[in-house]
Amino acid sequence: MRTDLISSRENPKIKYACSVRDSEKQRAADGLFFAEGPKLCLELAKSCTPRTAYATEAALAKTPALASLNPMPVAPHVAEKLAGTKSSQGVFVLFETPQTDPALLDSARRILALEGVQDPGNVGTLLRSAAAFGFDAVVLGPGCAAPFSPKTLRSSMGAAGRLPVVHTENLPGTLHRLRERGVTCLAAALYHSRPLDEEGRDFPAGVCVVIGSEGQGLTDETVQACDAAVRIPMTDRVESLNAGVAGSVLLWHFRGV
Amino acid sequence: MRTDLISSRENPKIKYACSVRDSEKQRAADGLFFAEGPKLCLELAKSCTPRTAYATEAALAKTPALASLNPMPVAPHVAEKLAGTKSSQGVFVLFETPQTDPALLDSARRILALEGVQDPGNVGTLLRSAAAFGFDAVVLGPGCAAPFSPKTLRSSMGAAGRLPVVHTENLPGTLHRLRERGVTCLAAALYHSRPLDEEGRDFPAGVCVVIGSEGQGLTDETVQACDAAVRIPMTDRVESLNAGVAGSVLLWHFRGV
Numbered sequence: 001m002r003t004d005l006i007s008s009r010e011n012p013k014i015k016y017a018c019s020v021r022d023s024e025k026q027r028a029a030d031g032l033f034f035a036e037g038p039k040l041c042l043e044l045a046k047s048c049t050p051r052t053a054y055a056t057e058a059a060l061a062k063t064p065a066l067a068s069l070n071p072m073p074v075a076p077h078v079a080e081k082l083a084g085t086k087s088s089q090g091v092f093v094l095f096e097t098p099q100t101d102p103a104l105l106d107s108a109r110r111i112l113a114l115e116g117v118q119d120p121g122n123v124g125t126l127l128r129s130a131a132a133f134g135f136d137a138v139v140l141g142p143g144c145a146a147p148f149s150p151k152t153l154r155s156s157m158g159a160a161g162r163l164p165v166v167h168t169e170n171l172p173g174t175l176h177r178l179r180e181r182g183v184t185c186l187a188a189a190l191y192h193s194r195p196l197d198e199e200g201r202d203f204p205a206g207v208c209v210v211i212g213s214e215g216q217g218l219t220d221e222t223v224q225a226c227d228a229a230v231r232i233p234m235t236d237r238v239e240s241l242n243a244g245v246a247g248s249v250l251l252w253h254f255r256g257v
Numbered sequence: 258m259r260t261d262l263i264s265s266r267e268n269p270k271i272k273y274a275c276s277v278r279d280s281e282k283q284r285a286a287d288g289l290f291f292a293e294g295p296k297l298c299l300e301l302a303k304s305c306t307p308r309t310a311y312a313t314e315a316a317l318a319k320t321p322a323l324a325s326l327n328p329m330p331v332a333p334h335v336a337e338k339l340a341g342t343k344s345s346q347g348v349f350v351l352f353e354t355p356q357t358d359p360a361l362l363d364s365a366r367r368i369l370a371l372e373g374v375q376d377p378g379n380v381g382t383l384l385r386s387a388a389a390f391g392f393d394a395v396v397l398g399p400g401c402a403a404p405f406s407p408k409t410l411r412s413s414m415g416a417a418g419r420l421p422v423v424h425t426e427n428l429p430g431t432l433h434r435l436r437e438r439g440v441t442c443l444a445a446a447l448y449h450s451r452p453l454d455e456e457g458r459d460f461p462a463g464v465c466v467v468i469g470s471e472g473q474g475l476t477d478e479t480v481q482a483c484d485a486a487v488r489i490p491m492t493d494r495v496e497s498l499n500a501g502v503a504g505s506v507l508l509w510h511f512r513g514v
């Protein structure tokens with residue numbers, strides 16, 4: 001246990017941690033992200049490198065495993081400032097953002113691609129489901145919530161750290177390259193699409209599932225860059241499914257587990 | 258357009274509507290529930306009876322279809338008081354809570370049963386998925402979020418109004434009665450369970466999918482009251498799935514569409 005207790009809310013380290021928590025620009029510039037809560041931080045530590053950790057004495061006493069993160073002790077009122085949510089439970093860690101080599105897409109067999117999915121809860125849920133169902137990589141096109149923002153981390157439960165995430169500004173271009181090596185690209189779309197039941201599951205060269213935003217769906221350009229479109233058959237009792245649910249059902253169908 | 262504009266936030270009708278919004282006790286006593294937002298209210302009006310509606314002039318101008326609800330006009334600062342969320346968009350309706358005859362369970366072929374699912378977002382998501390995937394009825398056991406609370410309504414997108422919901426304090430007893438008429442009751446459980454892939458989809462006398470809370474799962478008594486248990490196979494990259502997602506994948510597998 002380190003003894004250099006941080007007792008000032010104005011401590012520059014604390015202010016810096018808050019700026020990483022709140023600003024995507026700061027996160028991108030410094031290659032760091034902010035996570036809170038003992039469960040999430042310990043889960044992330046399995047796959048990401050912790051740079052700096054902070055914990056209250058009460059949190060350390062409650063979860064001794066946190067000592068492995070070598071946290072600096074903070075006073076309760078400092079923890080209150082660091083806490084973005086009630087579930088922080090006095091534990092905060094700055095991790096190094098994993099760097100993903102885009103060349104990784106050249107060997108991935110099951111890929112999730114998102115376009116314009118702005119809601120961090122939906123992006124996090126889909127990352128979590130993709131990791132659970134044996135997908136190898138995720139492509140984030142324009143307009144998606146940041147994978148390492150606090151909200152996305154919470155709903156992904158740290159899956160973002162265990163699944164390579166590649167960013168692209170040109171999703172149709174990325175899909176074309178995947179198709180060139182035989183990967184079947186399937187757009188989730190309500191119209192001009194086949195029901196999921198009728199879609200096979202056997203794609204020897206790989207499959208890429210492409211999902212758009214809840215309200216807008218995919219852009220025409222992206223749909224046209226795909227091999228085909230699929231939809232989830234539904235009764236007429238609802239207008240749509242929750243976006244995280246719809247995407248997860250598709251991921252389940254094309255699973256690798 | 259009615260002209261009796263309500264301009265006081267202390268108007269007793271407005272105060273009453275807020276109490277229905279905020280209090281499950283009030284909702285239960287009066288058989289009413291509160292919904293907000295033009296899309297949700299118009300969706301609910303297809304299956305539920307509106308008792309009293311309120312709308313700003315701006316909301317009526319933007320969505321003329323709201324006139325069918327015969328809303329009383331309210332001033333913007335009154336709408337602000339009624340609004341539980343930013344997405345209310347100046348429209349608020351008290352609906353009569355649909356009364357479900359428990360005998361309906363005697364003929365249902367696809368049933369979703371929940372136990373201890375406290376999170377209204379998860380209950381709403383599962384109601385929405387159940388309606389989408391052709392389930393006939395929902396049983397809510399002890400400890401579940403109320404189906405007609407504002408939060409559940411938002412995540413169900415009104416599906417609660419289109420799917421009969423039966424409450425029970427004795428879920429094992431309800432499951433026993435279902436099994437007596439040949440319905441196969443399947444508990445979602447991580448242990449002592451079969452992977453979903455190996456579970457058939459053909460249940461001539463019906464199937465009931467039983468789902469517990471994200472943290473706790475089902476009680477032993479409820480698991481024992483089922484015919485068998487199923488789990489969703491996953492990689493070891495995540496500890497669990499989002500509860501709404503996990504339940505929805507099960508509902509998709511046992512779908513009637």
